[in-house]
Amino acid sequence: MAYINYIPVDTLSPEDRVADPDNIIQIHAVHPAVMRQHHDLYRQLMHGDGPLSRRERELLGVRVSALNHCHY
DSSP: OOOOOOOOGGGSOGGGOOSOOOHHHHHGGGSHHHHHHHHHHHHHHHHSSSSSOHHHHHHHHHHHHHHTTOOO
16 A cells, blocks of 8 residues: 655644544645645545435445455
């Protein structure tokens, strides 16, 4: 598995921060606009209106991670 350095949240300006300390999101801190877009996409996919419940969405995420041998 690759290792990617990320910028600690406390080194970002307040306007560049997102309300999610998740390492996957924070990796994008090297490009704050991308980090915000990734966070917005995640929030919409997992919490927005849609035909799947939150539980179903989480189960799909876990299954896909397992199929991809993702340890995260």
